Amino acid sequence: MMRETLFANGRIVTPDGPVEEDILIRDGAVAQIGRGLDTTGDIIDCAGSLIGPGFVDLHVHFREPGQEWKEDIGSGSAAAAAGGFSAVVVMPNTDPAIDAGHLARFVLERGREEGLVEVVPAGAITMGREGKKLAHLDELWAAGVRMFSDDGDSVEDAGLLLRAMEYVAEIGGVIAQHPEDVGLTRGGHMHEGSVSSRLGMAGLPAGGEEIVVARDLALVRLSGVRYHVQHVSTAGTVELVRKAKAEGLPVTAEATPHHLMLDHREVERMNPDVKMYPPLRRPADVEAVRTGLVDGTIDVVATDHAPHAAHEKDVPFEEAPRGIIGLETAAAVVNTAVGLDPVLFFQRMSIAPAHIGGLNSHGRWLEPGARANLVVFDPTAAWTPDVFVSRADNSPFIGRPLQGRVLATMYDGRVTYRDGKVQR
């Protein structure tokens, strides 16, 4: 007996724009696209919604192994499904860090066990993310790692980073950098500018991000590696990436939903749910990041989903850990803040991130034969985030009206989210 699911009455997003057709899924793949399709299997009414390839997030923290009280691969996968994602790349800043093959295989195995979303680890660039010697890059590659990052910290030593770049250029994959010069950011809690000055808080200047990207671009010229800038937050970084692309360097970049919507004035209320790295920047930076996302300087939206337990955030701002969750609000925030047309929206949320992350069964326009990874997204639905599927609720979007809602998610032919519930 073949298993079928019919997504009816929606608008399927194709490279040429949305078309009003039904889509029939059979045995994990797209079987048929057309009008008036029928099935004896499950039917999901998608009236008014877009149907496109499942979202892909190149930047999440699922905290497993080591900090499962914040999130684990199960709760994180559920949050991803609820957010419309069919694949996520988890950052290696766990305890222990993902710096060797067996650790990467553990994460992959745990992801498969949960089965809600494809969970692929990024590998650390250096052992223990300590910036001293190279991680087991070959082992990580063999295990399936395609992105390497010491996320949470920059690789500070330019010589070591260049060796990593040369090595990764040879085996394949992409070097992703968390750009932060600690000499400029040490002790800082928020963007260094007018608001930090009023609050008397030590700041993280825009230059603390830009100086690392500028240096790394010089190393990219030397090594030829594919290089990905994580969480771009300043107008200066957008400009650096724009020029690098014009020069023809193999550079890509991501921006978070929060850096597309919120600026540093949010910190005036000193709520730890707006504390993250990079910090919320000036309104002009938000505008530049939006422009970069539209014109393609920034290739992808990535959430930097960073769960922390409630008690860890229930402290004064300066004492709170950095990071906010983002998976369940990402699509709505991007839709509300930038309002991309449907093709561009799926480019930035699915097609481009799958390509950069080497996630070959994701980020494919929906055509007969494609793996059935898809999302049903109603771009006009208004809602206000309140409770979360994630184990954590450190979100600045609680109580903030958003437009656009994920109605259903399918991962590898199985409905993982529907009717407001994760389908385990």
Place this chain on the structure above:
Amino acid sequence: MKHFLTTDNVSRDDLESLLDLSDEFVEVLGRPIPKVPALRGKTIAMLFFEASTRTRLSFERAAKALSADTMSFSPSTSSLSKGESLKDTALTIKAMGADALVVRHKSTGAQWRIADWTGLPVVNAGDGAHQHPTQALLDALTVRQHFGTLDGLQIAIVGDIRHSRVARSDISTFSTLGAEVSLVAPSTLLPVDLDGWPVKVAGSIDDVLDVDVIYLLRIQAERGGASVFPSLPEYVSRFGMTRQRFDRLQENAIVMHPGPMNRGVEIAPEVADHPRARILEQVANGVAVRMAVLFRLLGGEVHDA
């Protein structure tokens, strides 16, 4: 008034009314029995999570002069050192029956969080480098006692403004009350972005010796203020209130300092001890303004003792 957390956005009328009430408490403190029963039966908890001598004693004196009971707390011997969270500490003290909290904390905004958690009236006795609103009131009261008003006065604040909660509270208070404020510091001790601040900036203390009030600040080494200029002698040569500079001030000008002072750095010893240095008057006025603030928060009636 539910809390007293910041001087930002406090109106001129509200500031002047607090200063008028403070004047009444100055009178009370001058009586043979300097005490009124206004807050009898109220308990005020002093939560100083950061070291303090003058501010803590000043609040205790103010509370006792209003006949309130006080509870206090010492961070080094407290359960915080056993890993208790700030929230649990605050809720524990609330459960013991505190009616109001006076809080100093090294983290910006800690008092706002405590106010949310406990629902109790909170007085900010200094948060990080952000605000110290009762200091600003006592400073304004000291200036007003000398000049009758702040309207039209020129006030220069000299020193480590970047790391100073006193400066942030003073700037808004002085300018709301009609004074013109200048900031004097090396750029490394100024806030990074002064856009929208009601201030002028000068690069040397010699540029502001014609003002009515010189307000000196200590270099806050503990907040990172020490590593941002080359040496103390170089600092003194550009920003120190030396005897020679003091002699060039206008005849009626006064010198102020929130304490603790570093004699020989921002202020020469002879200046600190001069009658036109109002440093001890500031300390004395601190008790009166804190009485005014506590009285406003806990809403008692004034009875003669």
